[in-house]
Amino acid sequence: MQKQVIEFGGEPVGIVIPDEDRLKFIAVKFHVIDLDERRFNSADEVRLAIRDLVRSRNLAPTAHV
Known part of the structure; x- marks a missing residue:
């Protein structure tokens, strides 16, 4: 693959x-950066x-200032 x-x-x-033997996710958008470099069993995962x-x-909740 x-x-x-x-x-x-x-x-x-x-x-x-x-x-x-797994799939490593490389984020290219900031809103998914928390998942960057994590390994998964499938693209669906x-x-x-x-x-x-x-x-x-x-x-x-959002903080209002």
């Missing part, structure tokens, strides 16, 4: 590359992690 582009909401947000990360940020 070669590198594969990972999209979220129709926008490329990173790539996965084979690494130690990466997409689920991105979805969960984005949802958790959308649900987090």
Whole structure:
């Protein structure tokens, strides 16, 4: 397997590359940087992690100053 582009909401947000029998995610967008360099079993697992990360940020309370 070669590198594969990972999209979220129709926008490329990173790539996965084979690494130690898994896939390493390389983020190219800031809103998914928390997942950068993490290893996953599949591209679908990466997409689920991105979805969960984005949802958790959308649900987090915002500080008003």
